[in-house]
Amino acid sequence: MSETAIPSSAAAEEVDRHALRAVILAGGLTFEREVSLSSGTQVWEELVRAGVDAEIRDADAGLLPGLAAAPADAVFIALHGATGEDGALRAVLDLAGVPYVGSPAAACRLAWDKPAAKSVVRSAGVTTPDWVALPHSTFRELGAGAVLDLIVARLGLPLMVKPASGGSALGAQKITRVEDLPAAMVSCFAYGDTVLVERFVEGVELALSVVDLGDGPEALPAVEIEPESGVFDYTSRYTPGLTEYHAPARLTDDVSERAAALAVRVHEVLGLADLSRTDAIVTPDGQVHFLEVNVSPGLTETSMFPMAVEAAGHELGDVLARLLALRAGTTR
Amino acid sequence: MPRHPRLDPLADRYAARTHGMKTSEIRALFSVVSRPEVVSLAGGMPAVTALPLDAVGSMIGELVSGMGAQTLQYGSGQGDPRLRERICDVMALEGITDASPSEVVVTVGSQQGLDLVTRVFCDPGDVILAEGPSYVGALGVFQAAEARVRHVAMDEHGLIPEALEEALLDCRTNGDRVKFLYTVPNFHNPAGVTLSEPRREAIVALAEKYDLLIIEDNPYGLLGFEHEPLRALRARNNQRVIYLGSFSKTFSPGLRVGWVLAPLAVREKLVLATEAQVLCPPSLTQYAVARYLDTQPWREQIKTFTELYRERRDACLESLAALMPAGTAWTRPEGGFYVWLKLPHGLDAKLMQPRAVNAHVAYVPGIGFFADGNGREYMRLSYCYPEPDRIREGVRRLARVIEAELDLHSTFDAVDTGTFRQVSGAVPGHEAETIVGPANRDTGKDDRP
Numbered sequence: 001m002s003e004t005a006i007p008s009s010a011a012a013e014e015v016d017r018h019a020l021r022a023v024i025l026a027g028g029l030t031f032e033r034e035v036s037l038s039s040g041t042q043v044w045e046e047l048v049r050a051g052v053d054a055e056i057r058d059a060d061a062g063l064l065p066g067l068a069a070a071p072a073d074a075v076f077i078a079l080h081g082a083t084g085e086d087g088a089l090r091a092v093l094d095l096a097g098v099p100y101v102g103s104p105a106a107a108c109r110l111a112w113d114k115p116a117a118k119s120v121v122r123s124a125g126v127t128t129p130d131w132v133a134l135p136h137s138t139f140r141e142l143g144a145g146a147v148l149d150l151i152v153a154r155l156g157l158p159l160m161v162k163p164a165s166g167g168s169a170l171g172a173q174k175i176t177r178v179e180d181l182p183a184a185m186v187s188c189f190a191y192g193d194t195v196l197v198e199r200f201v202e203g204v205e206l207a208l209s210v211v212d213l214g215d216g217p218e219a220l221p222a223v224e225i226e227p228e229s230g231v232f233d234y235t236s237r238y239t240p241g242l243t244e245y246h247a248p249a250r251l252t253d254d255v256s257e258r259a260a261a262l263a264v265r266v267h268e269v270l271g272l273a274d275l276s277r278t279d280a281i282v283t284p285d286g287q288v289h290f291l292e293v294n295v296s297p298g299l300t301e302t303s304m305f306p307m308a309v310e311a312a313g314h315e316l317g318d319v320l321a322r323l324l325a326l327r328a329g330t331t332r
Numbered sequence: 333m334p335r336h337p338r339l340d341p342l343a344d345r346y347a348a349r350t351h352g353m354k355t356s357e358i359r360a361l362f363s364v365v366s367r368p369e370v371v372s373l374a375g376g377m378p379a380v381t382a383l384p385l386d387a388v389g390s391m392i393g394e395l396v397s398g399m400g401a402q403t404l405q406y407g408s409g410q411g412d413p414r415l416r417e418r419i420c421d422v423m424a425l426e427g428i429t430d431a432s433p434s435e436v437v438v439t440v441g442s443q444q445g446l447d448l449v450t451r452v453f454c455d456p457g458d459v460i461l462a463e464g465p466s467y468v469g470a471l472g473v474f475q476a477a478e479a480r481v482r483h484v485a486m487d488e489h490g491l492i493p494e495a496l497e498e499a500l501l502d503c504r505t506n507g508d509r510v511k512f513l514y515t516v517p518n519f520h521n522p523a524g525v526t527l528s529e530p531r532r533e534a535i536v537a538l539a540e541k542y543d544l545l546i547i548e549d550n551p552y553g554l555l556g557f558e559h560e561p562l563r564a565l566r567a568r569n570n571q572r573v574i575y576l577g578s579f580s581k582t583f584s585p586g587l588r589v590g591w592v593l594a595p596l597a598v599r600e601k602l603v604l605a606t607e608a609q610v611l612c613p614p615s616l617t618q619y620a621v622a623r624y625l626d627t628q629p630w631r632e633q634i635k636t637f638t639e640l641y642r643e644r645r646d647a648c649l650e651s652l653a654a655l656m657p658a659g660t661a662w663t664r665p666e667g668g669f670y671v672w673l674k675l676p677h678g679l680d681a682k683l684m685q686p687r688a689v690n691a692h693v694a695y696v697p698g699i700g701f702f703a704d705g706n707g708r709e710y711m712r713l714s715y716c717y718p719e720p721d722r723i724r725e726g727v728r729r730l731a732r733v734i735e736a737e738l739d740l741h742s743t744f745d746a747v748d749t750g751t752f753r754q755v756s757g758a759v760p761g762h763e764a765e766t767i768v769g770p771a772n773r774d775t776g777k778d779d780r781p
Contacts, residue, residue: 027367029364029367029369029370029692030364030689031360031364031686031689032360033360033363033364033367034359034360034363035360037363058367060367136739136740136743139743139744140739140742140743143746144743144744144746144747145746145747148747168360170360170686171686181747182744182745182747183744185744186683186737186740186741186744187683189740190683190684190685190686190687190737190740191686191687191690192690234360238360240339240340240343241339241340241342241343241346242343243339245339301339302339
């Protein structure tokens with residue numbers, strides 16, 4: 001992995017952080033509320049340590065009046081799941097003229113829709129596993145058996161079944177037996193009306209973080225994920241000790257560079273800004289496959305973005321404060 | 333050297349009994365319950381705002397300002413003598429008239445009492461008999477003690493004596509060491525049902541016949557809506573029954589005051605165990621409860637609570653009858669906090685939970701109340717905390733969620749994979765049909781419009 005272009009601590013010191021007032025948005029009304037609260041707390045601790053005057057607020061009816069009464073220089077969105085990641089909240093912040101760290105509303109809408117993001121990314125020449133995304137109504141109207149048969153015939157087994165939007169692996173399942181597929185669909189549709197069925201790609205799981213500190217998007221060292229159970233599900237993600245992480249990932253220089261290039265390419269073609277985390281798989285032949293991208297990457301104590309920042313030799317608080325400083329006073 | 337190999341450098345050192353302590357999706361989904369948009373029928377939180385808060389506040393303030401030398405000091409491991417006397421008065425309301433304060437051990441909620449009893453009696457691998465379903469907090473204590481739980485079937489009249497006898501015989505045949513039966517006889521958590529009078533006699537008789545110890549957990553006994561409390565099991569046998577009591581539902585859960593009533597030899601071990609665990613229960617909260625019982629109209633307050641809970645129970649049952657789709661069944665509690673609801677065939681309350689979160693209604697999936705993976709078709713609904721209108725709205729949302737799941741199942745149940753129903757519906761050892769008698773079958777007719 002090549003050195004990243006994160007500004008040095010000295011450069012970061014140029015920002016008068018003590019003059020910065022930040023509001024961290026965390027919580028929300030989604031399945032990922034707990035993760036978001038955990039991310040928000042971590043961000044608050046890091047920003048305060050970096051000298052920023054920060055407070056945490058929930059995205060609720062008190063938010064807009066609160067921001068109007070006590071304006072922030074910039075908002076940091078640590079919300080996971082809908083509202084925080086689907087662009088809706090950012091569109092409202094745009095209307096209110098409130099600066100925020102992260103990707104603009106339109107790009108978030110695209111990234112939030114995993115099948116749409118896969119289409120755009122593939123069109124840009126990035127490899128991603130074959131997939132099909134279907135709403136419940138399609139199965140009802142055409143007959144679930146016939147549609148599932150077709151999916152298995154075209155995509156083969158094993159398959160990944162997951163909600164077409166959302167994170168933290170909630171609702172995601174690896175299916176190795178065709179008879180388990182209907183139950184997986186029932187389970188997955190509880191999270192949303194569209195299911196993404198994807199060809200399962202065997203390989204090493206990577207988290208590829210990207211950050212843009214004013215000089216264009218740069219990839220941070222890849223984080224390799226090795227869950228004890230073999231599946232990086234919700235429990236493996238958020239129970240310390242159940243997953244081994246390697247930062248930087250144990251990759252050859254060649255594969256590292258391709259992984260970094262893929263993450264930056266995804267960031268750019270989807271129009272993302274400031275920070276993102278792409279989830280990818282490296283197959284034994286060294287090919288890197290895009291799975292999905294997160295515009296509001298997890299920032300909890302067990303999350304991969306903070307690991308990548310640390311692996312690059314930087315303090316998370318410095319990076320987050322720098323992002324805030326860059327967005328302070330700028331509206332979109 | 334790779335960095336962040338695990339995030340927890342002590343990962344390989346934990347005791348085996350901690351292996352089940354993992355972050356879970358269910359817990360994550362519960363975090364939205366704190367938002368006001370969500371109607372929570374999940375948590376069993378008492379309606380403490382119905383207390384005379386100003387009077388309680390003054391009382392506690394006086395305990396500190398006037399008696400701080402005692403109330404802020406360490407106390408006896410067994411608990412404050414004055415409080416133990418008053419606890420005997422409380423137990424007399426449920427027929428326990430022979431209890432002596434010397435047999436009472438005050439605990440940090442009855443949860444600590446259950447933990448102490450389990451520590452004192454159970455070695456790893458021992459068998460505990462418990463109703464199926466059973467209180468989730470008890471299952472956690474039993475798991476921590478590495479005991480094995482064997483569930484015993486219930487119906488609308490509570491634990492089934494014949495099923496208990498069958499379980500005892502099975503255990504004897506298998507060479508299992510049964511340490512005790514754990515039971516919540518009144519307004520059961522989560523099933524909502526009450527052990528009938530004849531069955532109380534039958535179960536105490538079985539205890540004699542099979543040399544069985546009974547742990548009677550009775551936090552809700554004084555919160556009946558329709559009749560005076562039934563005599564406690566402990567009132568029928570003072571040697572084979574250890575009784576757990578609590579002020580969490582009749583006064584305040586935040587004070588964490590409960591108790592164990594046990595024969596003297598057991599009491600001695602419980603005191604030693606509690607001293608090793610917490611030294612002594614908190615003095616201030618013990619004094620607070622004793623002063624509350626001495627100076628406040630606590631019996632009237634219990635009536636206030638029961639009237640409030642009865643109104644909420646009625647709102648819940650009426651809404652369920654009006655709104656739930658065919659195939660749904662539920663219990664009709666005569667007191668306490670809970671309705672136990674059975675979903676239409678094939679639906680899974682845990683898998684359905686994300687849809688409920690999206691619909692802004694919360695419940696507890698039934699699987700948490702079983703140690704053996706059963707209970708997927710069930711959920712617990714708590715009516716104790718939300719106002720009646722919120723309960724009606726919550727049930728309305730829940731009905732829509734169930735209807736949407738039925739629609740989904742109508743699409744995928746038809747898939748001819750041969751095993752789908754096994755995956756999503758029926759479970760091994762399926763005793764679900766006999767767990768509880770649904771209230772909407774009591775009348776012999778379908779109450780839905």
